[in-house]
Amino acid sequence: MKELGTGGEPGKVASTVAGEVAGASGSPLDLLRGENARLREQLDSAQEQLSGLRTQFDRLLSEARLNQAKLRRFDQIERQLIAAPSLTALVQALLVDFGVLFELDAVTLALVDPQYEAARVLSEGWSESAQAALDDAETQNQTQTSAEPPAASLASLASRDSRSERHATEPSAGTDWFARLLLLGSGQLLSQIYTRGWRPMLGSPDPNQAALFQGVNVRGLGSTALLPLLHRGECIGSLNLGSRDSARFSAGNSTDFLERLAALAAICLDNALVAERLKLVGLTDALTGVHNRRYFEARCLEEVKAAQRSRQPLVCLLLDVDHFKRINDNHGHPAGDAVLREVGQVIRGQLRGNDVVARYGGEEFVLLLPNTPLQGGVETADRIRLAIASAAMPVQTEQDTPLHITVSLGAAQMDMEERKPVAEAGDAAPRRSTPVESMKRLVQQADQALYAAKQAGRNRVQSAQ
Numbered sequence: 001m002k003e004l005g006t007g008g009e010p011g012k013v014a015s016t017v018a019g020e021v022a023g024a025s026g027s028p029l030d031l032l033r034g035e036n037a038r039l040r041e042q043l044d045s046a047q048e049q050l051s052g053l054r055t056q057f058d059r060l061l062s063e064a065r066l067n068q069a070k071l072r073r074f075d076q077i078e079r080q081l082i083a084a085p086s087l088t089a090l091v092q093a094l095l096v097d098f099g100v101l102f103e104l105d106a107v108t109l110a111l112v113d114p115q116y117e118a119a120r121v122l123s124e125g126w127s128e129s130a131q132a133a134l135d136d137a138e139t140q141n142q143t144q145t146s147a148e149p150p151a152a153s154l155a156s157l158a159s160r161d162s163r164s165e166r167h168a169t170e171p172s173a174g175t176d177w178f179a180r181l182l183l184l185g186s187g188q189l190l191s192q193i194y195t196r197g198w199r200p201m202l203g204s205p206d207p208n209q210a211a212l213f214q215g216v217n218v219r220g221l222g223s224t225a226l227l228p229l230l231h232r233g234e235c236i237g238s239l240n241l242g243s244r245d246s247a248r249f250s251a252g253n254s255t256d257f258l259e260r261l262a263a264l265a266a267i268c269l270d271n272a273l274v275a276e277r278l279k280l281v282g283l284t285d286a287l288t289g290v291h292n293r294r295y296f297e298a299r300c301l302e303e304v305k306a307a308q309r310s311r312q313p314l315v316c317l318l319l320d321v322d323h324f325k326r327i328n329d330n331h332g333h334p335a336g337d338a339v340l341r342e343v344g345q346v347i348r349g350q351l352r353g354n355d356v357v358a359r360y361g362g363e364e365f366v367l368l369l370p371n372t373p374l375q376g377g378v379e380t381a382d383r384i385r386l387a388i389a390s391a392a393m394p395v396q397t398e399q400d401t402p403l404h405i406t407v408s409l410g411a412a413q414m415d416m417e418e419r420k421p422v423a424e425a426g427d428a429a430p431r432r433s434t435p436v437e438s439m440k441r442l443v444q445q446a447d448q449a450l451y452a453a454k455q456a457g458r459n460r461v462q463s464a465q
């Protein structure tokens with residue numbers, strides 16, 4: 001820079017040159033030429049340096065801009081994780097929004113879930129999002145053309161999504177996140193993969209890690225990043241990212257951003273699970289471990305709405321233990337309690353995953369069977385009746401003989417075409433019942449059928465007319 005300054009001051013150059021000319025032996029013109037060449041060289045080198053600095057500056061500036069954009073996106077996803085109102089919303093933010101925001105070609109999530117808590121909550125959440133997607137598809141179908149075939153059923157939508165091998169963040173019906181969720185009974189698989197400690201693993205896809213990328217075409221990925229989700233020193237899962245770009249994740253990359261995101265995701269996931277557990281405690285019957293009446297009423301309303309939307313049949317069963325008072329009287333109240341617990345377990349064992357059983361009160365249980373016609377509901381009711389009759393109750397009898405009990409059941413199917421009579425509704429014309437009215441009527445009909453079963457001699461199933 002010093003030379004640059006000297007070369008830039010013509011007055012000084014002239015006086016220096018004049019001095020040199022006076023005392024030098026060569027021709028003044030040659031001397032001037034030599035000096036000129038030297039100055040030119042200095043100028044060229046200074047310009048070269050300047051352009052190098054400019055390039056460096058441009059690179060730093062674009063890096064800073066990229067980092068700023070990256071920070072903004074991290075900030076956005078972090079806010080989304082913190083604000084997620086439920087475990088389902090949180091998992092969707094990680095599996096869908098995160099991938100879109102960071103232009104990833106695959107995002108999967110493995111969670112250690114030994115008690116099947118996350119599995120239960122997330123499968124319910126998935127069913128709701130799949131149903132919403134189905135409704136959207138139906139609306140679109142209807143607006144496009146009424147001659148098109150009806151939208152795919154929930155089951156076919158599920159199997160289509162879980163079989164899909166497309167890139168994870170490609171547009172889908174909004175339901176494929178569930179296929180990219182791996183719920184593990186233990187932490188064994190993660191211990192086998194993170195052999196060098198719970199640290200992010202970046203690099204080219206490793207066939208040993210394929211189990212973490214279920215639902216994704218791993219062959220199409222150029223690089224992957226596995227982020228262990230650590231909470232209180234334990235690994236509760238793994239967030240797995242994939243890119244077609246082989247240079248996107250490499251072993252030498254800084255992992256600060258990713259580690260911070262993984263730490264936040266782990267805390268949010270743990271909090272969401274605790275919140276779901278608390279919710280469940282408030283919705284579970286303490287004696288039998290099945291749901292309580294509060295849960296049933298909320299869920300029944302949802303199922304009635306879903307049945308009205310999808311026009312799928314919905315059956316309600318009411319079950320009452322026969323002569324239960326005698327059990328209490330003959331064997332004591334704790335024996336009665338043990339019988340109720342056993343009845344709850346036997347019922348649960350006879351139902352499908354999305355069926356609902358709740359203790360309705362006393363020795364009465366209520367069941368909801370979605371997507372089931374009345375005939376199927378009656379068959380299920382009879383299967384439950386027989387299973388209970390053949391089960392030995394966990395009660396010590398005086399004769400040391402197993403205690404057997406019987407139950408009576410009433411079955412009713414929700415009426416899709418149910419309309420309120422004009423006079424009752426106070427409307428100008430008959431209108432469709434509201435979900436609350438339909439729900440009340442459904443339970444009332446099951447109760448009347450149960451009463452009829454009791455009247456007809458107990459240990460039987462009666463369906464509503």
Ligand SMILES: Nc1nc2c(ncn2[C@@H]2O[C@H](COP(=O)(O)OP(=O)(O)OP(=O)(O)O)[C@@H](O)[C@H]2O)c(=O)[nH]1
Pocket residue numbers: 287320321322323324325326328332333334335336337340361362363454458
């Ligand atoms: N052990 C126990 N008993 C209960 C519980 N809740 C209600 N009960 C008893 O269940 C009995 C129900 O008796 P009833 O309504 O007369 O009916 P039942 O004896 O089952 O006769 P039917 O229903 O007509 O076959 C009452 O004695 C209640 O006190 C409970 O949580 N634990």
